[in-house]
Amino acid sequence: MTKRKHFFQGAIRDLEQREARAFDFGRMTRRVPEAVATPRSVEEAVDLVRCASREGIQLAVRGGGHSQGGQTLTDHGAVLDTTRLDRIQPAGPDLVRAQGGVRWGDLVDSLEGTRRLPAVLVDIGEATVGGTLAAGGVGTTSHRYGAQVEQVEQLEVVTGTGERVRCSPTRNAGLFDAVRSGQGQFGIITEAWIRLRPAGARFRQYELHYHDYERLADDFERTVEADCFDHLRVEIRHRGNLFAFLVGIEYDEEPDDGRLLGALGHDELAFTRDTASVGRAGMFPSWGFSWLHYHPWRDWLLPWETLRSVLAEPLLDLESTPRGPWSWIGLYPGRRGEVEAPLFMRPPQDPLISYSILTVLGEFQYEQATELVEKLEDIDRELVGLGGKSYLSGGVGYSPAQWEQHYGEMLEQGIKWKQEFDPDQVFHRAGMPFAAGPRT
Numbered sequence: 101m102t103k104r105k106h107f108f109q110g111a112i113r114d115l116e117q118r119e120a121r122a123f124d125f126g127r128m129t130r131r132v133p134e135a136v137a138t139p140r141s142v143e144e145a146v147d148l149v150r151c152a153s154r155e156g157i158q159l160a161v162r163g164g165g166h167s168q169g170g171q172t173l174t175d176h177g178a179v180l181d182t183t184r185l186d187r188i189q190p191a192g193p194d195l196v197r198a199q200g201g202v203r204w205g206d207l208v209d210s211l212e213g214t215r216r217l218p219a220v221l222v223d224i225g226e227a228t229v230g231g232t233l234a235a236g237g238v239g240t241t242s243h244r245y246g247a248q249v250e251q252v253e254q255l256e257v258v259t260g261t262g263e264r265v266r267c268s269p270t271r272n273a274g275l276f277d278a279v280r281s282g283q284g285q286f287g288i289i290t291e292a293w294i295r296l297r298p299a300g301a302r303f304r305q306y307e308l309h310y311h312d313y314e315r316l317a318d319d320f321e322r323t324v325e326a327d328c329f330d331h332l333r334v335e336i337r338h339r340g341n342l343f344a345f346l347v348g349i350e351y352d353e354e355p356d357d358g359r360l361l362g363a364l365g366h367d368e369l370a371f372t373r374d375t376a377s378v379g380r381a382g383m384f385p386s387w388g389f390s391w392l393h394y395h396p397w398r399d400w401l402l403p404w405e406t407l408r409s410v411l412a413e414p415l416l417d418l419e420s421t422p423r424g425p426w427s428w429i430g431l432y433p434g435r436r437g438e439v440e441a442p443l444f445m446r447p448p449q450d451p452l453i454s455y456s457i458l459t460v461l462g463e464f465q466y467e468q469a470t471e472l473v474e475k476l477e478d479i480d481r482e483l484v485g486l487g488g489k490s491y492l493s494g495g496v497g498y499s500p501a502q503w504e505q506h507y508g509e510m511l512e513q514g515i516k517w518k519q520e521f522d523p524d525q526v527f528h529r530a531g532m533p534f535a536a537g538p539r540t
């Protein structure tokens with residue numbers, strides 16, 4: 101214990117604080133960390149990593165904790181919570197610097213009045229910059245700009261050896277490639293230089309309802325091909341055979357609704373929403389989700405040609421899932437962005453589909469939630485069989501053979517990066533396949 105005393109002196113041991121980091125959004129696993137560290141500066145994060153490395157303490161890096169599957173949880177080490185690394189600074193007209201613990205919603209708010217927004221936003225304002233860059237980051241503009249990991253110019257990272265390193269496609273490019281979609285395995289993203297795009301003065305979204313998946317698929321394909329909307333999302337809802345196509349535009353001058361929607365084959369225009377809060381418009385309100393519910397969620401990136409089959413027969417029959425407040429299937433169209441992220445595994449085709457099964461179960465439905473997790477594992481095999489790749493927005497519990505299939509030749513590269521950037525395995529392995537040896 102003396103060997104570990106320095107780290108624990110600098111960290112929080114209070115049970116309430118530890119309990120607060122014992123679950124993630126999935127809520128399927130509970131692990132109470134031995135301590136919680138909340139660095140307020142990058143220098144402090146460097147000291148914590150060096151101290152943890154010296155004293156053999158494993159760190160689970162945590163941002164907003166929205167992943168599902170336990171990657172940010174540990175009961176034999178400490179959680180390093182990044183949310184106090186929350187500084188935002190302009191870095192030119194089309195670039196903003198945000199520390200790793202900045203929440204996307206706060207970043208968007210800080211840009212109010214500039215008529216600029218990050219090229220891609222996720223639909224939850226409480227997820228952090230470092231957390232979604234560690235996964236991928238897809239959203240309603242991905243049909244134009246790809247994923248968030250493909251829209252960063254440079255990063256600052258604290259590696260497992262406690263070095264503070266700037267990296268980009270031309271400078272320390274190996275580290276830049278390792279940490280984007282790297283699931284916190286190679287370093288802590290302490291700052292990101294994020295590309296901005298011009299934004300409209302207002303946002304208008306039309307919710308179109310379809311009962312016929314063929315007509316929806318036609319419209320989905322046509323709108324992506326014609327690139328005529330700024331924001332696109334499909335939801336298959338837990339009510340009969342309802343497909344909702346949410347198409348949105350950003351505008352300065354009053355749009356002509358009839359012209360925009362005239363060529364589409366929907367059954368009904370269910371809602372029109374108009375707001376000046378353009379950046380927050382695509383984000384679900386935080387009160388829309390309860391952290392007391394179980395969330396067996398999985399996401400995939402699928403080849404475009406699977407569109408009609410996944411719409412024709414949703415792989416999870418939502419009518420048969422236990423009724424939580426919500427359960428739905430979500431689709432975003434996606435394209436490659438500007439800078440390839442090699443650990444963001446996706447089918448080679450362009451465009452592609454981001455496909456998510458999102459179920460919500462009540463506090464007393466743990467058993468049903470466990471059954472759903474198993475069902476999602478079967479669905480994963482089916483989708484991988486169709487050429488899809490898991491999108492690691494949460495833990496997936498893959499076996500070594502499944503990881504090999506997932507990463508292909510990038511697995512060996514990932515193992516090399518782990519040896520280079522985190523040789524003592526300071527960062528909690530979290531079910532990921534890059535670390536060798538006995539530590540878990």
Ligand SMILES: Cc1cc2nc3c(=O)[nH]c(=O)nc-3n(C[C@H](O)[C@H](O)[C@H](O)COP(=O)(O)OP(=O)(O)OC[C@H]3O[C@@H](n4cnc5c(N)ncnc54)[C@H](O)[C@@H]3O)c2cc1C
Nearest residue numbers: 163164165166167200222223228230231234237238284289
């Ligand atoms: C309601 C909801 C909506 C979502 N919507 C979207 C969406 O629209 N698009 C999308 O792409 N995803 C979406 N997700 C998934 C989400 O983007 C990922 O789970 C993301 O990783 C969560 O970010 P976080 O800050 O909560 O990270 P956490 O859950 O805290 O961490 C996730 C992973 O990132 C690592 N990590 C965290 N911070 C850092 C850092 N600074 N440096 C290095 N590694 C780090 C952790 O170790 C962990 O492995 C959604 C999730 C929820 C719950």
